[in-house]
Amino acid sequence: MLKISQIKEMLTESPDEELINQLKSDDRKGVQKLLKSYQKKIEKDQMLAQQFKDMQAYEKAALLKGYSLIAGTDEAGRGPLAGPVVAAAVILPEGFYLAGLNDSKKLSEQKRELFFEEIMTSADVGVGIIEAAEIDRINILNASKQAMIKAIRQLKQQPEYVLADAVTLDIQIPQKSIIKGDAKSVSIAAASVIAKVTRDRLMKEAAEKYPGYDLEKNAGYGTKDHIEAIKKLGLTGEHRRSFEPVKSMFQS
Structure with a gap:
């Protein structure tokens, strides 16, 4: 009779149907627990595979x-x-x-970091x-679009078709705008991960340059502590002066 430790190892190595049937008739609680965990993993793998297929x-x-x-x-920010918008x-x-x-918003930071490395290694990225001062000058919608266009131009290959998250871009490439595209298209989802991780890393760098605002934690969003820090310490080169409540706080 196989030891439970042996069964555990075998279940990690794509077991055949004969072994699974054998384990089903094994009345040891430890074996049934392992089998249940294995079947849950298979179901999850199948669900994720179907989700990926749907997003293609x-x-x-x-x-x-x-x-x-x-x-x-896609863009982040x-x-x-405070901070740039990154596409x-x-x-x-x-x-x-x-x-x-x-x-990317539905993924943990650890998962985003893992996916970031996988996408950067495998894909053309x-x-x-677009920095805060330019956002103030042209507004955030235009800045987001410009960041996306910049990103497209940074690709090694000239794309023949573009799938964009919720915007129409001023480009000479056929395109499709998809509302909530980061949850509907694998390509946009991949872009959302790259944009989010890149921006989070930039905000951690900004936090070292401008201590006291907790930019490494709030990523520039208007948390209560961040707004209190602005009142106490003033604005940095990362802050968007056209955004409320910053705009009202510093009107002359």
Whole structure:
């Protein structure tokens, strides 16, 4: 009879149907617990595979139209009081699969970091950054669009088709705007991860330059402590002066 430790190891190595049936008739509680965990993992893997397949619908539709280089683009940092808006554009390679890839806001920081490395290693990635002063000058919507266009231009390959999250871009490339695209398109989801992780890292760097605002924790968003720090310490070069409540706080 197999030891439970042996069974545990075998279940991590793609067990065959014969072994699974054998374990089902094993009345040891430890074996049944391992089997239940294994079956839950299989169900989760299947769910994630189906989710990924569903999120390939826009890419597949573009492929059917004859486009092969399809870029997804998204931004991070529209709402904060401080820091840049960061966009990414991503062309995923054929056969790419990353279980659990989704809107970056739905992922833990640890998962985002892991996915960031996987996407950067596997895909063609471009990043565009628009700083706070430029956001104040042209407004956040235009800044977000400009960051996306910059990101697209940073790609090694010229995309034939662009999937953009909720905006229409001033580009000469066929495109499709998708509301909540970061949860509906694998390419946009990948771009959302790159944009979010890149921006979070930039805000940690800004926190070292401007201590006292907790930028490494709040990422520039208008938390109560952040607003109190602005009142106490004033504005930095990272703050968006056109954003409320900053605008009202410092009107002359």
